[in-house]
Amino acid sequence: MAQQERDQAVDRELTMSRAMVEAIAHEMREDEEVFYMGEDVADYGGIFDSTEGLLDEFGHDRIMDVPISETAYVGAAVGAAQEGMRPIAELMFVDFFGVGMDQIYNQMAKNTYMSGGNVSVPMVLTAAVGGTYNDAAQHSQTLYGTFAHLPGMKVVVPSTAYEAKGLMHNAIRDDDPVVYLFHKRLMGIGWLPAPDGPKTPVPEEDYTIPFGSADVKREGSDVTIVTLGLHVHRALDAAEDLDDDGVDAEVIDLRTLVPLDTETVVESVRKTGRLVVVDEDYRSFGVTGEVVSRVADEALDDLEAVERVAVPDVPIPYSRPMENEVIPDGEDIKAAVEATE
């Protein structure tokens, strides 16, 4: 169903965090083996409201506060998953991945392969990503590319409440490890105001969004803007502005990085001929380079111009003017589109 039809069919809007929580609660009711662990996820309800309200229904045994020991609890999720349970482990900020990285990329991501497929790791690793609130280099990274680069993890990135719920249902039901990266700015938390876009109509019943299906958030014929997460909304804003200038931009929300829906992107580029890829992760060796090279592989002849918009290769600075400089905004996206003309 297209976004518009969907919006008309459902009259209830949720924030992205409510939508995520709804999917988790549903899966926990259906399956005793699903549980959630992380720091401040029980009584606090998650620093980014990612577990708000779950403690009341499920108690401390299934919504588990854990010590500040990322290696231990991410690894424990791997172990429980290998025994057939379906843990969800939350890294409060994705930047903390380094502390538990061995468990993530040498255990969680590789055990299926190294066991010749005899072992599966049906767990979800959730983490908050993103800057735009001046919290400096250790609390503002996006790191989409890091997880997508290392084989063995499916990587999903919701941009709205509708996606957040559907992708979470899939993530929990999937027999492989899924990294579910939610942008703080989209969650709808009181102290970190969200833009208008992420609060969307969300059906009451459960539904899934297949991994590897990008969504065309705005149709257009002049230029293709490919992006994900918060930057879907920034790209849509830029597209509105461009429309005033007579440029009709198509905006594609990737929704998952692994698997990546190259087909939808290529189809769009065949139509528009111009490609702009926007990402809040670092520029080099990342999402923008990957998308461009896939399009080049399949549709080089259709490609008239390419631009990449991403964080230049610097850690995220604290102070406002510098953070604004490095994190792409609507103006940067517009300028990139104009540069393809």
Add this chain to the structure above:
Amino acid sequence: MYDDMVTARYYEERLQEEYLEGKQPAFDISAGPIPGELHLAAGQEAAAAGVCQHLRDDDVVTAPHRPHHIAIAKGVDLKRMTAEIFGRETGLSGGKGGHMHLFDPDVHFACSGIIAEGVPPAVGAGLAAKKRNEDSVAVAFLGEGAVDQGAFLESLNLAAVRDLPVAFVVEDNDWAISMPKDRVTDVEDASQRADGFDLPGRRVDHDDALAVYDAADEAIGRARHRNGPTLLEVQTHRRMGHFMGDPEGYRPEEDQEAAAQRDSIESLSEDLRDRDIDRETLGEIESEAQERVDEAIEWAKEQPEPEPEDAYDDVFVNPPSGVTDSEPDHTLAGGDD
């Protein structure tokens, strides 16, 4: 020591006022003159002051995400630290670090916002001192929530097995954000963990600032005289939320009230008066501290913000040409271009 403690308290009270500006009525973390998160340490001043009294400028201190009281006690430049917290160009890090990432090489002070990850570098500083045959020491500060982290336990072992001149100082304020100690550890006293590494562990109560001072004297003395590392735990009380804006819905009111009633600054002031230091002398110390703080804050607020392009500097000390894209080049691919 009293001086450092009242400076830190007043400093954070002023920061709190400044921080809330522009964030009211609806709290928005990214608004106002001080952006980002802010973690205040009201009630924990004695732990920092009592330890840092025994340190010289060439001794190394690493602090966690709640660093101001420690930085002040270590003698970090107050003006430039404040400018950093306001995100200004003349700040310690030119506005790149912010409140959780204060670096002042003049007094060998550094911070990390990643829990317990500032601890291994302190061990490294101790290692450097030992290798060079110098008598400087290193101190790693951390919270009681951080003692469950591998980096801390591995560091205790490395320092112990190498007899390094390091003191590990745990500030136990009972809470790690919303997690009370008893939900995340069966070991009530972090100092007990020293046993597992065969090094001395000592626990003191923060209400008695002089006891903190004495215990730190012993720990730093051991390190200074090459007798190896010590784990010192100071029981403190968290008087505020974890960060500014924390609604503390998880915290029982009695606990908040109990914490508010324990104030090592008040008890130290009583102690000093019992030792015949008159109220007037203490008053002078307090007003001098306030003047210094007010001056630092006024100065910081007048400082310019960095230029946006400054963001591209300092990735490397020795930047290889072509690596940092200050102006991402416009690559055109394919077609007829």
